Amino acid sequence: xxxxxxxxxxxxxxxxxxxxxxxxxxxxxxxxxxxxxxxxxxxxxxxxxxxxxxxxxxxxxxxxxxxxxxxxxxxxxxxxxxxxxxxxxxxxxxxxxxxxxxxxxxxxxxxxxxxxxxxxxxxxxxxxxxxxxxxxxxxxxxxxxxxxxxxxxxxxxxxxxxxxxxxxxxxxxxxxxxxxxxxxxxxxxxxxxxxxxxxxxxxxxxxxxxxxxxxxxxxxxxxxxxxxxxxxxxxxxxxxxxxxxxxxxxxxxxxxxxxxxxxxxxxxxxxxxxxxxxxxxxxxxxxxxxxxxxxxxxxxxxxxxxxxxxxxxxxxxxxxxxxxxxxxxxxxxxxxxxxxxxxxxxxxxxxxxxxxxxxxxxxxxxxxxxxxxxxxxxxxxxxxxxxxxxxxxxxxxxxxxxxxxxxxxxxxxxxxxxxxxxxxxxxxxxxxxxxxxxxxxxxxxxxxxxxxxxxxxxxxxxxxxxxxxxxxxxxxxxxxxxxxxxxxxxxxxxxxxxxxxxxxxxxxxxxxxxxxxxxxxxxxxxxxxxxxxxxxxxx
Amino acid sequence: xxxxxxxxxxxxxxxxxxxxxxxxxxxxxxxxxxxxxxxxxxxxxxxxxxxxxxxxxxxxxxxxxxxxxxxxxxxxxxxxxxxxxxxxxxxxxxxxxxxxxxxxxxxxxxxxxxxxxxxxxxxxxxxxxxxxxxxxxxxxxxxxxxxxxxxxxxxxxxxxxxxxxxxxxxxxxxxxxxxxxxxxxxxxxxxxxxxx
Ligand code: SF4
Numbered sequence: 190x191x192x193x194x195x196x197x198x199x200x201x202x203x204x205x206x207x208x209x210x211x212x213x214x215x216x217x218x219x220x221x222x223x224x225x226x227x228x229x230x231x232x233x234x235x236x237x238x239x240x241x242x243x244x245x246x247x248x249x250x251x252x253x254x255x256x257x258x259x260x261x262x263x264x265x266x267x268x269x270x271x272x273x274x275x276x277x278x279x280x281x282x283x284x285x286x287x288x289x290x291x292x293x294x295x296x297x298x299x300x301x302x303x304x305x306x307x308x309x310x311x312x313x314x315x316x317x318x319x320x321x322x323x324x325x326x327x328x329x330x331x332x333x334x335x336x337x338x339x340x341x342x343x344x345x346x347x348x349x350x351x352x353x354x355x356x357x358x359x360x361x362x363x364x365x366x367x368x369x370x371x372x373x374x375x376x377x378x379x380x381x382x383x384x385x386x387x388x389x390x391x392x393x394x395x396x397x398x399x400x401x402x403x404x405x406x407x408x409x410x411x412x413x414x415x416x417x418x419x420x421x422x423x424x425x426x427x428x429x430x431x432x433x434x435x436x437x438x439x440x441x442x443x444x445x446x447x448x449x450x451x452x453x454x455x456x457x458x459x460x461x462x463x464x465x466x467x468x469x470x471x472x473x474x475x476x477x478x479x480x481x482x483x484x485x486x487x488x489x490x491x492x493x494x495x496x497x498x499x500x501x502x503x504x505x506x507x508x509x510x511x512x513x514x515x516x517x518x519x520x521x522x523x524x525x526x527x528x529x530x531x532x533x534x535x536x537x538x539x540x541x542x543x544x545x546x547x548x549x550x551x552x553x554x555x556x557x558x559x560x561x562x563x564x565x566x567x568x569x570x571x572x573x574x575x576x577x578x579x580x581x582x583x584x585x586x587x588x589x590x591x592x593x594x595x596x597x598x599x600x601x602x603x604x605x606x607x608x609x610x611x612x613x614x615x616x617x618x619x620x621x622x623x624x625x626x627x628x629x630x631x632x633x634x635x636x637x638x639x640x641x642x643x644x645x646x647x648x649x650x651x652x653x654x655x656x657x658x659x660x661x662x663x664x665x666x667x668x669x670x671x672x673x674x675x676x677x678x679x680x681x682x683x684x685x686x687x688x689x690x691x692x693x694x695x696x697x698x699x700x701x702x703x704x705x706x707x708x709x710x711x712x713x714x715x716x717x718x719x720x721x722x723x724x725x726x727x728x
Numbered sequence: 729x730x731x732x733x734x735x736x737x738x739x740x741x742x743x744x745x746x747x748x749x750x751x752x753x754x755x756x757x758x759x760x761x762x763x764x765x766x767x768x769x770x771x772x773x774x775x776x777x778x779x780x781x782x783x784x785x786x787x788x789x790x791x792x793x794x795x796x797x798x799x800x801x802x803x804x805x806x807x808x809x810x811x812x813x814x815x816x817x818x819x820x821x822x823x824x825x826x827x828x829x830x831x832x833x834x835x836x837x838x839x840x841x842x843x844x845x846x847x848x849x850x851x852x853x854x855x856x857x858x859x860x861x862x863x864x865x866x867x868x869x870x871x872x873x874x875x876x877x878x879x880x881x882x883x884x885x886x887x888x889x890x891x892x893x894x895x896x897x898x899x900x901x902x903x904x905x906x907x908x909x910x911x912x913x914x915x916x917x918x919x920x921x922x923x924x
Contacts, residue, residue: 324835333870342870368839371818373786373800375793376836397835398790401871420865423794423890486804493801503892504794724793727833 195220195273198241206233217439218588219662221276227262227287230279234264235293237277242269244569244582247690248300249675250308252336256658259283260310264290264297265662265675272588274662281310289314296569299698307334307403322396322727325349333404340401340408356382356390364709368397375723379712386708391701398727406687407679411437411655412511414684418674419506421689422725424467427453427460428667429674429691429725430509435590436663436676437511441655446646447592449513451639454592455526456500456508457665458639462632463492464668465625466537468720472622473544475714476553484540488533495529498522513648523640534633541626551619558703558715560616565699572670573624574696574719578616581607584666591665592639616703618718628668655682669693669720691725759894763807766897771812773904778824781813782904785823785847789840789879790833790872795857795890799827807893814900820846825903826880829856831863832873844880852903855882856896858889865889883907 198220199213209229214221224230237243243266251261264277281287287304289312290297301312302321309332320327326346332338356363361384368376376397382390402421406414418433419426431453438445445453470485493503500508500516507515518526544550560570560578575582585593614620660677670692679685696719704715759766774782788796802809803816817823820843832840844853855876858864868874876882883906886899 326834326838331870338870340869344870368836369787369820369843373788373796373803373816375788375796376790376839397839398788398830398833399835399871400790400831400833400866401869402866404871405866405869417865420792420794423792424797426794483805487806490801490804490806504797504890506794506889722793723788724791727790727835 194271198273198275201241202233205236209233216661218272219274219276221278223278223280227279227281227284230262230264230277231288231290231293234266234277234290234297237264237266237275238294241266241275243267243275244269244566245294245296245300246274246569246671247673247675247688248297248304249686249688250304250310250334251677251686252308252334253280255336260285260287260308262287262304263675264294265673267587270587285309286311286313288312291315295567296695296698299694306332308332309335319352322399324396325351333401338404340404351394353380353394354382354390354392358384360384361389377723381709381712383709386710388704388707388709388712391704391712393697393700395697395723396727398724400724400728402728403687403689406684409684411678411682411684414687415509415511416506418689419509421728422691422693422722423504423506424464425460425667425669425672425691425722425725427457427505427508428665428672429689431457431591432663432665432672432674433676433687434509434511434663435665436661436674438649439661439663440659440676440678441511441652443512443649443651445513445591445649446644448517448642448644449647449649451592451642452514452516452518452647453509455518455636455639456505456514457591458632458636459492459496459499460505461666461668462629462636463489463496464720465629465632466492468668468717469541469544469622469625469629471717471720472554472618472714473550475717476550478544478547478550481540481544481547481550484536484543488537488540491529491533495526495533498525510648512651513646515647517647518640518642523642526636526640530633530636534630537629553711553714554619554622554718555617556615557618557707557711558621558718559706560699560703562616564702565616568698569695570670570699571695572666572692573621573628573668574670574692574699576611577614577620577624579611579614581611582671584664584671588664593635618715621718658685660686667692669722669725670696672725689728691722693722693726696721697726759892759898761894763894763897766894766901767809767812770814770897770901770904773901774813777904777907778813781815782825782900783815783817783823784825784827784900785817785820785843786827787829787836787840787843789828789830789836789860789876790866791830791857791859795829795859798890798893798896799829799856801893802896809897812897820844821848823847824851825900826851826853827856828853828876828880828882829860830876831859831866831868832876832879834871834873837873837879840876840879850907852884852907853880853882854899854903855885856899857891858887861885861887 211225212223246265246267249263258280260281262279266275301315306322331344364381367378378394380392418430421429467489470482473481497503562578565578655678657680663674673690675688677686860876863874884903
């Protein structure tokens with residue numbers, strides 16, 4: 190969005206909250222409102238969320254005590270339908286608590302609990318006082334993201350029990366699952382309260398894979414963090430490294446060559462495609478349709494070997510760098526892509542036809558794991574999970590980046606048609622299945638459309654030095670949805686704060702809501718159809 | 729530290745080049761294209777030593793899920809590891825091998841230890857990936873133990889970030905070979921075998 194549009198917001202806000210806004214700042218598509226008094230935060234955030242129709246995209250806390258600001262909290266909202274991010278910036282001064290905004294913005298709860306664990310600040314008014322990131326064995330007085338906490342600290346252990354929500358009543362029992370699961374999947378704990386086979390309540394406990402990524406980044410060189418970003422979630426390596434690189438490129442005003450942008454996009458779509466195919470296969474497995482799963486498994490393997498042929502890594506590690514990309518796509522590889530994708534797409538259509546023709550498979554998907562649209566909106570769900578419930582969000586279109594040019598590709602008629610499509614979506618596993626099938630085809634289409642690579646630059650000019658305390662937001666749409674990375678530079682070419690919010694962090698919240706009318710045996714299928722990352726959530 | 733030294737050596741060398749950490753993506757030339765060959769050797773050994781079937785329990789101890797992608801690939805129809813007599817089982821009680829990924833996050837330490845204890849002896853622990861060796865890119869921090877060996881006795885380390893399927897198979901072969909060297913045949917693989 191252009192400066193004028195953002196200034197329009199500033200006028201509106203100042204008129205609505207006279208004297209409450211100390212300063213307004215601009216940074217590309219971001220508008221920053223610096224508040225005077227933390228107590229104004231809930232009301233102002235509520236206004237932005239409800240009246241300005243903006244989704245809470247992330248909440249970033251920084252420890253700026255050394256600079257005299259105390260702790261600072263930034264609430265980041267994403268304006269629906271506009272390329273604009275609205276920051277509400279609240280310096281806490283010397284206080285160690287901040288007013289909770291969850292009564293106005295329900296989706297803020299997890300962020301507030303995260304801030305309490307990592308910074309030791311108390312969200313006054315948030316009724317959920319349980320730990321989130323640091324489990325019960327963590328001592329009560331060590332806060333990893335404070336600047337005076339050393340990365341290598343080995344904090345002592347203490348005994349503790351996590352108070353799960355108890356459902357009581359005749360015939361209700363609990364089924365605890367995890368963190369070690371039956372299959373080859375990531376660690377997480379699910380606590381089902383069931384009556385017979387019906388799920389009465391599901392509580393998800395995560396952060397078993399918490400590796401301290403944000404803290405670690407503060408000790409790494411900016412270009413090393415690209416490799417770290419890839420490992421936030423191995424299957425989202427391109428999306429996360431793209432988001433990080435774009436944040437740094439925005440700060441440093443690096444001009445990324447057109448060719449590099451297109452190559453980045455080709456790899457991003459390859460990533461989306463191989464993962465969607467994998468998820469479709471996983472859904473077939475969990476519905477007990479082994480043949481369909483095997484066929485999808487073969488396609489995924491072929492896509493992964495294409496990945497390897499193009500960049501040396503089967504899961505696309507090493508594609509991005511600050512300012513551009515590492516691997517080129519020369520004539521030979523272009524032909525390789527054209528040839529292989531042609532064949533894969535043909536087979537994909539056959540397998541999709543096969544799955545769609547099996548009523549025993551399709552019946553399992555219907556109505557399973559239905560996402561309620563209102564909850565999805567309130568909690569700020571993104572990606573396929575939002576789209577399946579009729580919420581039309583796609584970072585590639587809403588905030589065009591890299592080589593994406595999706596919005597311009599739609600005629601007004603197509604926009605209306607898409608809106609009608611959205612309204613029809615049921616939010617169940619079937620809707621997610623259909624969306625994934627379509628998105629795989631779209632990805633192949635986007636890739637083929639980007640192969641007319643011109644120019645020859647793979648990397649823009651990267652300045653030697655970074656100005657300290659500059660910040661920017663980077664974003665990308667992975668196969669799971671929007672991934673949002675906020676970067677602030679520090680002294681001596683370091684990173685002062687790296688805040689990562691992947692799609693999984695948003696979407697895990699919906700799990701409990703969407704299985705509430707399912708039976709236990711449907712859970713694996715519903716879980717797979719949402720395809721969330723644990724590592725990407727836990728960081 | 730022969731076994732893990734390999735991986736560390738690789739990383740250090742790569743780090744020296746331009747100050748960037750470039751992890752080897754598991755493209756280890758000695759195994760590329762040798763999947764079938766390694767598999768048949770493994771099948772023969774498994775037939776002799778384990779009555780035709782080797783059961784693996786996999787635990788993600790805080791990996792980035794990259795290693796899981798490759799481990800799951802072993803089950804797809806292209807690699808189809810079951811034809812060599814190798815099966816991923818859902819209970820540690822059924823397992824011969826504990827396959828662990830990740831630097832062992834603090835929040836997974838207890839679960840990993842308990843899974844290890846639940847596996848009947850003799851058992852082999854195989855640590856998969858750069859993270860499992862020494863913490864990899866995630867290192868040894870407030871949130872991680874800095875490698876599987878710090879929490880349970882690891883017998884074999886498979887390098888790579890992530891290791892490709894051939895390399896995983898090679899690692900399993902190495903693991904059961906180590907087991908055979910133990911006096912008394914199918915004895916408990918003691919920690920540090922691969923490292924000595
Ligand atoms: S070794 Fe690499 S791929 Fe495996 S878990 Fe660690 S970072 Fe991920």
